[in-house]
Amino acid sequence: MRKNIGLKIFAGLVFAFLLVPLFIIIVTSFGTNSTIQFPIKGFTLDWYSKVFDNEAFMDSFFLSLQVAFFATLLALIIGVPAAYSLARHKVFGRNWIKSFFLSPTIVPGLVVGYAMYQFIVIKFQFPIIQGLFLGHFLICLPYVIRVVGSTIEQLDFSIEEVSWTLGCTKLQAFIKVVLPNITSGIFASFMLAFINSFNNIPVSQFLSGPGVTMLPTSLMNYIEYNYDPSVSALSVILMLGTIVLMYVIEKTLGLASIS
Amino acid sequence: MSYVELKDIRVSYDNKANILKDLNLSIEKGELVSLLGPSGCGKTTTLRVIAGLIEPNDGEFLVDTQNLTKVPVHKREFGMVFQSYALFPHLTIKENVAFGLKLRKEKKNSIEKKVKDILAITGLEELGDRYPKQLSGGQRQRVALARALVIEPKLLLLDEPLSNLDAKLRLAMRIEIKRIQRQLGITSVFVTHDQEECFSISDRVAVMNKGVIEQFDTPEEIYNNPKTEFVARFIGFENFFELTPTEEWNYKAIDGTVFHSTRDWEPGKHTGTIRPDDIEITRNSKQTENNMVSGIIKVRTFLGKSYQYEVETPIGKLLANKTDDVVYQVGDEVTLSMPSHKLIIV
Amino acid sequence: MTQRRVPYLILAPGLILLILFLVLPLISTIFPTFFNGGFTFSNYTSFFLDEYNFGIFWRTIKISLIATLICVVLGVPTAYYISQSPKKWRGLLMSITLFPLLTNSVVRSFAWITILGQDGILNNALMNIGLLSKPLTMLYTEFAIVIGSVYLFLPLMVITLVGILENIDSEIMEAAETLGANRLIAFVKVILPLSVPGIIVGSILVFTGSLTAYTTPQLLGGNRNIMLATFLYQNATALGNWQGASVIALIMIVATLIVMKLFSWVAGRMDKRGEASA
Numbered sequence: 001m002r003k004n005i006g007l008k009i010f011a012g013l014v015f016a017f018l019l020v021p022l023f024i025i026i027v028t029s030f031g032t033n034s035t036i037q038f039p040i041k042g043f044t045l046d047w048y049s050k051v052f053d054n055e056a057f058m059d060s061f062f063l064s065l066q067v068a069f070f071a072t073l074l075a076l077i078i079g080v081p082a083a084y085s086l087a088r089h090k091v092f093g094r095n096w097i098k099s100f101f102l103s104p105t106i107v108p109g110l111v112v113g114y115a116m117y118q119f120i121v122i123k124f125q126f127p128i129i130q131g132l133f134l135g136h137f138l139i140c141l142p143y144v145i146r147v148v149g150s151t152i153e154q155l156d157f158s159i160e161e162v163s164w165t166l167g168c169t170k171l172q173a174f175i176k177v178v179l180p181n182i183t184s185g186i187f188a189s190f191m192l193a194f195i196n197s198f199n200n201i202p203v204s205q206f207l208s209g210p211g212v213t214m215l216p217t218s219l220m221n222y223i224e225y226n227y228d229p230s231v232s233a234l235s236v237i238l239m240l241g242t243i244v245l246m247y248v249i250e251k252t253l254g255l256a257s258i259s
Numbered sequence: 260m261s262y263v264e265l266k267d268i269r270v271s272y273d274n275k276a277n278i279l280k281d282l283n284l285s286i287e288k289g290e291l292v293s294l295l296g297p298s299g300c301g302k303t304t305t306l307r308v309i310a311g312l313i314e315p316n317d318g319e320f321l322v323d324t325q326n327l328t329k330v331p332v333h334k335r336e337f338g339m340v341f342q343s344y345a346l347f348p349h350l351t352i353k354e355n356v357a358f359g360l361k362l363r364k365e366k367k368n369s370i371e372k373k374v375k376d377i378l379a380i381t382g383l384e385e386l387g388d389r390y391p392k393q394l395s396g397g398q399r400q401r402v403a404l405a406r407a408l409v410i411e412p413k414l415l416l417l418d419e420p421l422s423n424l425d426a427k428l429r430l431a432m433r434i435e436i437k438r439i440q441r442q443l444g445i446t447s448v449f450v451t452h453d454q455e456e457c458f459s460i461s462d463r464v465a466v467m468n469k470g471v472i473e474q475f476d477t478p479e480e481i482y483n484n485p486k487t488e489f490v491a492r493f494i495g496f497e498n499f500f501e502l503t504p505t506e507e508w509n510y511k512a513i514d515g516t517v518f519h520s521t522r523d524w525e526p527g528k529h530t531g532t533i534r535p536d537d538i539e540i541t542r543n544s545k546q547t548e549n550n551m552v553s554g555i556i557k558v559r560t561f562l563g564k565s566y567q568y569e570v571e572t573p574i575g576k577l578l579a580n581k582t583d584d585v586v587y588q589v590g591d592e593v594t595l596s597m598p599s600h601k602l603i604i605v
Numbered sequence: 606m607t608q609r610r611v612p613y614l615i616l617a618p619g620l621i622l623l624i625l626f627l628v629l630p631l632i633s634t635i636f637p638t639f640f641n642g643g644f645t646f647s648n649y650t651s652f653f654l655d656e657y658n659f660g661i662f663w664r665t666i667k668i669s670l671i672a673t674l675i676c677v678v679l680g681v682p683t684a685y686y687i688s689q690s691p692k693k694w695r696g697l698l699m700s701i702t703l704f705p706l707l708t709n710s711v712v713r714s715f716a717w718i719t720i721l722g723q724d725g726i727l728n729n730a731l732m733n734i735g736l737l738s739k740p741l742t743m744l745y746t747e748f749a750i751v752i753g754s755v756y757l758f759l760p761l762m763v764i765t766l767v768g769i770l771e772n773i774d775s776e777i778m779e780a781a782e783t784l785g786a787n788r789l790i791a792f793v794k795v796i797l798p799l800s801v802p803g804i805i806v807g808s809i810l811v812f813t814g815s816l817t818a819y820t821t822p823q824l825l826g827g828n829r830n831i832m833l834a835t836f837l838y839q840n841a842t843a844l845g846n847w848q849g850a851s852v853i854a855l856i857m858i859v860a861t862l863i864v865m866k867l868f869s870w871v872a873g874r875m876d877k878r879g880e881a882s883a
């Protein structure tokens with residue numbers, strides 16, 4: 001194999017472009033100066049303890065975890081059977097219904113949040129937290145439909161048929177035969193939906209209020225008025241979370257399954 | 260009334276073309292019946308109707324005098340073996356086999372015993388704790404069979420269960436299937452498009468064509484006495500020519516040659532047919548006797564144990580196989596004679 | 606008979622939730638923008654006739670377009686490089702690409718604040734080596750938004766393209782070379798056309814993503830470089846102009862749909878041409 005130096009250098013620069021900014025954040029999080037500087041002077045872990053002392057961060061972190069988790073859970077509960085039905089049953093207008101389930105990805109996130117805020121929070125007086133939860137459910141659903149749907153389509157239909165001949169009702173076959181064989185798809189869609197919900201900003205932007213602020217929003221608000229390394233520290237903590245998730249995904253499904 | 264009865268079954272998937280047209284079939288208890296026919300003729304469809312995976316548009320299906328037409332799949336208690344085997348990938352071999360028994364809420368030790376027995380019968384004792392992925396094709400096939408048999412089905416349905424195996428294994432497995440079927444006395448329906456397999460394994464064979472059963476008989480009867488041109492063609496009668504019946508057992512070909520057949524006579528039938536193997540071929544004798552035509556060799560093909568000659572004759576192109584030492588050349592004039600006990604009219 | 610209703614019962618909860626919490630809210634916010642006494646498009650015509658509004662719309666399109674182009678130019682060779690590298694490296698390179706994608710977009714924008722700021726890393730570095738005498742204004746410019754958007758969406762482009770390029774037979778490239786093409790020509794004549802479907806899909810993702818992005822323009826654009834999403838937010842909150850916000854909402858949806866249709870249409874045409882010449 002001949003090596004192409006030009007291509008190698010080009011790709012190397014692109015990877016540097018992708019990684020260097022994140023690397024800089026990591027380094028700045030250890031600086032002793034009260035504003036962000038690079039290269040840093042001194043070394044401290046104070047900014048990390050600052051993050052943990054910051055109640056706004058901690059509250060919004062747990063809120064984000066909860067909202068992302070339960071929104072993903074609801075999306076799975078509703079989406080897995082729906083994906084199954086779309087893959088296996090004779091449904092009138094199947095392609096339309098499928099596109100409809102995927103439509104939250106077409107509507108810009110900020111618009112989703114805005115419309116929900118106007119309609120259910122202002123007009124129908126739902127508590128904001130419920131709006132937030134439903135908004136995040138909407139962005140989770142397409143991942144479930146798409147990923148679980150394609151897993152089911154790849155599953156040999158005759159194992160379901162054979163389970164019927166052995167005495168399973170349709171429901172029993174779904175639980176005993178289909179579900180155990182699509183766990184990887186369910187897990188992959190859970191990861192994707194959870195990460196996207198946890199990281200999402202636009203949908204939550206309108207759907208926040210006193211005590212109801214998601215972590216990314218809270219971080220963004222903080223950045224608007226502060227320029228200290230605790231932002232870097234929090235960023236590093238979030239990156240660590242990303243690394244852990246990537247590791248878990250790689251070990252269980254392989255990263256290829258979510259890209 | 261027979262043990263299994265399909266009465267006037269009609270199936271159409273899209274309410275347009277009928278895939279099965281007024282199909283009738285009666286199967287006796289303990290019998291192994293094969294459905295034989297070309298691809299797309301409706302074998303799988305018939306089997307799926309029996310299994311309950313397809314509800315027929317018309318007609319009735321009975322087992323042991325019970326009408327099961329509307330009974331859903333999971334209540335029919337039939338065992339089915341799919342072409343792809345359809346083993347549950349997430350369960351071990353033992354769990355695969357025990358699947359149906361567990362659904363029947365049988366006692367734990369009774370399940371264990373039955374699973375053990377059937378694994379012994381199918382020669383899988385050693386493999387119980389493996390997963391389907393860790394088995395060879397033939398072993399998977401036997402697991403599928405064991406899983407279907409262990410529930411003691413009223414009917415065993417097999418859809419081309421051997422088609423994914425290599426030739427040698429196929430032979431071994433079909434003997435195995437026959438042995439187990441005999442041993443357990445299970446009424447079975449076997450789908451295949453392999454003639455030899457079908458003849459060797461079946462008590463009776465239903466030859467299907469475009470959604471109807473053309474002939475339902477013992478393998479010998481089908482092989483020796485095809486009742487329709489389709490069946491004859493399908494089982495290797497390659498010569499067909501028009502005849503006009505003159506009186507019982509006597510016919511005239513288009514060139515005036517008289518043909519005589521000692522086989523079943525039925526009014527209205529007027530196509531003569533004979534296997535290439537059954538035509539005798541001699542040097543042109545210029546004699547015009549009954550059941551003989553002369554012609555010129557157009558093509559010669561070496562088949563291994565014999566030569567096949569394509570001969571142009573006044574009654575059409577005929578194929579004849581000849582094993583003995585005399586080898587004819589393309590262009591030779593020869594006489595073909597068709598023994599009256601080998602000539603069949605369909 | 607009841608069997609036939611089962612699929613609809615299974616689909617119903619999802620459909621109902623989507624209708625209640627997506628469709629109805631959208632209709633109820635957007636519907637009123639067409640009424641002013643009677644049915645009218647005036648809200649939309651006046652939006653586009655207003656120079657300030659149109660400037661924002663145009664800036665959004667322009668920035669999205671530039672970001673998409675840069676992503677294509679940077680993404681195609683990188684994706685090709687990944688797809689051609691040995692299997693053990695490919696996993697690592699894909700992780701490097703995926704990592705930013707899975708990292709929060711606030712974090713990613715923040716990184717560029719620290720780099721591009723007046724007292725940022727880039728300015729300091731350039732002044733230290735004497736290339737600059739006084740700091741350049743890079744943050745809170747359109748340039749910063751472009752960089753931020755490219756940074757945000759390049760991984761998406763690369764991953765989409767790797768999926769396509771991996772399926773291209775490496776023998777095709779070798780065949781082109783044996784026919785006398787040098788590497789660059791072979792790349793331009795063979796790999797590029799084959800990766801068009803991936804480029805289209807990736808471009809749709811990048812373009813619609815930038816078109817509707819909120820975080821990047823908010824953090825890197827400042828007050829003077831408003832884009833549609835930030836404008837919507839400003840209208841709804843600071844200006845209290847709900848009507849205006851709803852108008853922008855519909856413009857964003859329609860623009861997204863148009864971009865998707867347009868790109869898919871282009872892809873369809875390119876495909877046909879490919880077949881005709883093959």
Ligand SMILES: Nc1ncnc2c1ncn2[C@@H]1O[C@H](COP(=O)(O)OP(=O)(O)OP(=O)(O)O)[C@@H](O)[C@H]1O
Binds near residue numbers: 297300302303452
């Ligand atoms: N689900 C379906 N929808 C519509 N048509 C179908 C369906 N399944 C089968 N058919 C059609 O019904 C006819 C009979 O199919 P069937 O599967 O019963 O054939 P077969 O005899 O089993 O053929 P093979 O030997 O190829 O398996 C075919 O023409 C096929 O195209």
Ligand SMILES: [Mg+2]
Binds near residue numbers: 302303304
């Ligand atoms: Mg078949």
